Amino acid sequence: MMRHDGRKFDEIRPITIETDYLLHPEGSVLISVGNTKVICTATIEERVPHFLRGGGKGWVTAEYSMLPRATGQRTQREATRGKVGGRTMEIQRLIGRALRAVMDLEALGERTIWIDCDVIQADGGTRTASITGAFVAMTLAIAKLYQDKDLKRFPITDFLAATSVGKSNEGQLILDLDYVEDSEAAVDMNVVMTGAGAFVELQGTGEEATFTRQEMNELVTLAEEGIHQLFAVQQEALGLVGQMIRQKEEDPS
Amino acid sequence: MMRHDGRKFDEIRPITIETDYLLHPEGSVLISVGNTKVICTATIEERVPHFLRGGGKGWVTAEYSMLPRATGQRTQREATRGKVGGRTMEIQRLIGRALRAVMDLEALGERTIWIDCDVIQADGGTRTASITGAFVAMTLAIAKLYQDKDLKRFPITDFLAATSVGKSNEGQLILDLDYVEDSEAAVDMNVVMTGAGAFVELQGTGEEATFTRQEMNELVTLAEEGIHQLFAVQQEALGLVGQMIRQKEEDPS
Amino acid sequence: MMRHDGRKFDEIRPITIETDYLLHPEGSVLISVGNTKVICTATIEERVPHFLRGGGKGWVTAEYSMLPRATGQRTQREATRGKVGGRTMEIQRLIGRALRAVMDLEALGERTIWIDCDVIQADGGTRTASITGAFVAMTLAIAKLYQDKDLKRFPITDFLAATSVGKSNEGQLILDLDYVEDSEAAVDMNVVMTGAGAFVELQGTGEEATFTRQEMNELVTLAEEGIHQLFAVQQEALGLVGQMIRQKEEDPS
Amino acid sequence: MMRHDGRKFDEIRPITIETDYLLHPEGSVLISVGNTKVICTATIEERVPHFLRGGGKGWVTAEYSMLPRATGQRTQREATRGKVGGRTMEIQRLIGRALRAVMDLEALGERTIWIDCDVIQADGGTRTASITGAFVAMTLAIAKLYQDKDLKRFPITDFLAATSVGKSNEGQLILDLDYVEDSEAAVDMNVVMTGAGAFVELQGTGEEATFTRQEMNELVTLAEEGIHQLFAVQQEALGLVGQMIRQKEEDPS
Amino acid sequence: MMRHDGRKFDEIRPITIETDYLLHPEGSVLISVGNTKVICTATIEERVPHFLRGGGKGWVTAEYSMLPRATGQRTQREATRGKVGGRTMEIQRLIGRALRAVMDLEALGERTIWIDCDVIQADGGTRTASITGAFVAMTLAIAKLYQDKDLKRFPITDFLAATSVGKSNEGQLILDLDYVEDSEAAVDMNVVMTGAGAFVELQGTGEEATFTRQEMNELVTLAEEGIHQLFAVQQEALGLVGQMIRQKEEDPS
């Protein structure tokens, strides 16, 4: 089977991560996964939300948005509608939760990392691209913090990346769905993994359809293969900073 | 290992489903899963949302809420706050999506099924109890519709139920977490399955933690066992109506 | 004249009050007035609203809501609409005001009692059922507080209950209107009274109609008779706790 | 007893009603009741709300607001807060309901009368002043409509006015409370009556206090006396238009 | 050319400023510019917004609103819509900014002046009438403050007034546009000036049209002439208080 854009079933789209994309944020990237482009920034705030105060631990939270013309049809701004929609909330909760899995919140101390993922062009997989890019932006911000402040230890414990896999209407299992594939998919699964190969999040969803246990396992295998390629791109983007994380993995403390 | 309430690791809490719980709705139940109690109702509206008009297909949508004192601490009403929170949105999107997987939207015709899940007492697992109860309420409403209207075929294609599984802080895998267990769990997974044993939704989440592929498989096995017990309770609650679904399973058309 | 459900003009519907209906709240009941069913809970918060701080007095406030399918037609959730409607506001202000009339706010000390009335099934008289049920829930909560804390005196000063009376379209005066009667009534009057027979609230409203002074007096007499029957049900539900209030009445301090 | 402003217990404040106060509205007045000043306008819209369409009947609805500095302390604008408060909703529902009692909605035809009551200076009794003034503004607008359009009959059936009575902290019953009296009152009662002497609305409220049946009757008598004086001011303000209503009263059709 | 209301191109409408129009505010006026009528009030609050705390300087902020029937067609209330519109925001930001230009914020100390401009009748030029009237209301409030408190110096540094000029569809330049002229104008310019003849704000706007540099200069000249007449009305309204400002101008400190 050939996919509509010529990819093989287990082939991810070209990925680039441009670091320090913006002037002001402590960490920022422009990540491109095929035609999907997301600006991810990380901001460090020297305090934590109310429910964590005085506990010595930090927090990571995320917000996600799309430019109105990131999409083929113009999408109304959530600011204009006066409220954040259900899909946006679901995605930003996912991003925050995923990143917290590789953050040593005690080492971070009473600080909040604000992650902002703004999709400037959407072609499927915006939430997984956001996680993959946000990890790099967050790591850049933490590296600066680690140089400036007296942290006990480097607070990022492992690499983290995400991709989607799915089952097409014809029953074909495929890796890294673009918008056309995603719209037609019977099953859609988002997988978030750490560099050590553990799962952080696994969200498989049948859209008016179901999947068997065997398909579940094949999809997960496909996702694992894709995510390993993402780790390589992240490592290249991070350069020396990436070393600190690899040392962690070898010698976690 | 003994769980804090005396259950074995693979033991679900006592389940009861009281059908026709309310006077007005087309279908309604009070489902109790241990101390978690949810009123689920199904309303049939003779029209579909704007994006489906004229296509001959129906829709299933869900709303979820908790009474302020369903919880140990009083929770502020979302009506008072003026907006529906992220957690609520995530849950109501999940419930609607899950139910659509066993609804033959063409057989339903241009109608909307509104599912309302109102938690009157919460002790963990409110979203999975909502799905399990809402399936019964929806089936009751559809059975009345099927008697009154000239539907091509019975539009519910299979049973549907959900439970949660998780990994405790000590690494123990357990079935059907209550509130205390859920608060302390390292990994939490919600599983929605059909009577035929296929997955509709699989949401595994590490809370500042991760899980291995082997754990994923063990958790899924545990969930499958629990859900089979839920199907039995649903069948008993539905009585003869349940027969129509079982015939479907055997002879899908 | 026979009413549509067979009642006499001065006959109230069957009343039951199930105490400690929920696990978590300090006080809770399920009150049924005919087919109208309301869950009333009382929560004690150890602080007062801003405008009362430092004055040594407490506060009682109430919120009211209906499940979407409490009614014959599904009602849109106020959380979804993003705002609390005028009718709801009017009712919750009434409930709070009524309960404060029998609360010794000084004896309560700087605490807030949150009353939540959630109508799970509506058949007329939801606001008066809410007041009658909320009084019991509040008293249960206060009784626990009185045991645990060093209050100067028992802070509930008297019983409190409410009913509705009305003038039908044919000019008949009737007690305890159900939904059908309420929809057709020319005049509707809600009466809140204390055990000592004093009025707390009297709201007579002509719906595109008026009432004479003589009718006013006859309606009030009818309400008084109904409310005395409610006091009996409250006393039975409260058991020994009710004694403390009766002592108050005899020997107010 | 002498009241703080020198009035007798059964004395209303000076009333003036300035008709055609504004240039644009179909009907408008500035009503002053002592220092309370309200601009009341009536707007005629040639359609009815959705729930009345096609029924041949009209509607009357009201909105109420206060300028931020109508009060001694600046009150935040409801537009700035982004929502209309409970007190405002309660008042605007009351005004609309009261005016509908003297409006022959069939004679009005499928039109909506929008009443706007904007308090520019508040010194107690703003809701009753709004009703009394709005009746005149509405009548002026209807008189113009009656001249221009082919209405079956003059649609206002009677005069309508409102006042407040109350019981002071010392137990004195008084008529037409100003702000100081209202703040201290134990019981507050708003009474809306028609020219024929029938009640439209009777709202007696104990503020952490109660009232006996005898007090209820004495308060109502006091209110009746006050409202008769308001009718005289309304008649003078309306001049010839007032005649049409008086003819109605004598010969209702 | 004769304007539709008989005015010459450089003639402003009759202006009156009624001071101390309301009982409660520290400063208040009713300003009439032709048929445009605005109630302007000034409230002094003994604290500043968060971003200014501890800096020793004060603040001036403004809110603007129109009664629903200030206009020919009824305008929906912003409180009912649940949000303040763009035009309102633009105007209230303009009023606040303009007034701050003649306020010595250090002399004011850590206080906020709240300006409220409520248009009760609109016939063009409501924002410039608001500025002209608000200046007088603010000055009255400051004069009282200056008497009561130990301010270093009188904090209003100069007179301030505003008018509009425009280019008609036929290319005629005119002063002080009323509603009819404003609706048809090709170019509209609002000018805010100080007593010393300096500009505070200059907002020239082509409505689907443009203006040349020469027209800009002629419009500004016209505005200057109009504003000088407004200063005379302000001085008369302020009486002796106006003296304090004139001394400032001569001997600024």
Next chain:
Amino acid sequence: MMRHDGRKFDEIRPITIETDYLLHPEGSVLISVGNTKVICTATIEERVPHFLRGGGKGWVTAEYSMLPRATGQRTQREATRGKVGGRTMEIQRLIGRALRAVMDLEALGERTIWIDCDVIQADGGTRTASITGAFVAMTLAIAKLYQDKDLKRFPITDFLAATSVGKSNEGQLILDLDYVEDSEAAVDMNVVMTGAGAFVELQGTGEEATFTRQEMNELVTLAEEGIHQLFAVQQEALGLVGQMIRQKEEDPS
């Protein structure tokens, strides 16, 4: 005087306009003015707002937003706050109004051009950069429309660009203020001009300061010089499409 970044008083920052920056919109650019970067898109919708329907004319409307980390400090999202702020409203009204001045709305026909300006990096002058960039995006979209549809004539009548000028705290007049200069400026003026040299918008504002008539004229001269350089960049970016506008200017029809 040397400016803090080495520019001369009458020197604009380097400008680039990257056309067709995004895949989906009908027209899009990334405009950079120094460190200020704005994505401007134009969307063509085949209908007009309600108030224009049936009149045969089109409309241009704009929305403006900033990414949270476009700024040095993270700015809270307006979607999260649930409302669009005053500054944003003011800017988006300005952008829409400015673009309409060079749009022949009749030639456009009953279509709406939606302009979206999203600031991804802010360093002063975001509103003028938005106008300058949006003009190019709109022209690109119109050029495609002109090729595809049977428009009577090319509907853009002239070039349009904007810049800011200001007076520094030391009294120096400067062109194209960056963020540092803007924060400290005593007077700030935004100027929007057409290719023919006419003004569309002129907004001069003293920030707790004023400006004389002579300064006004010098500032306008400075702005004119700057805008002429912007026209050159726009023409280069538009290439052949720019020719169609230049023909218009020479031979307007």
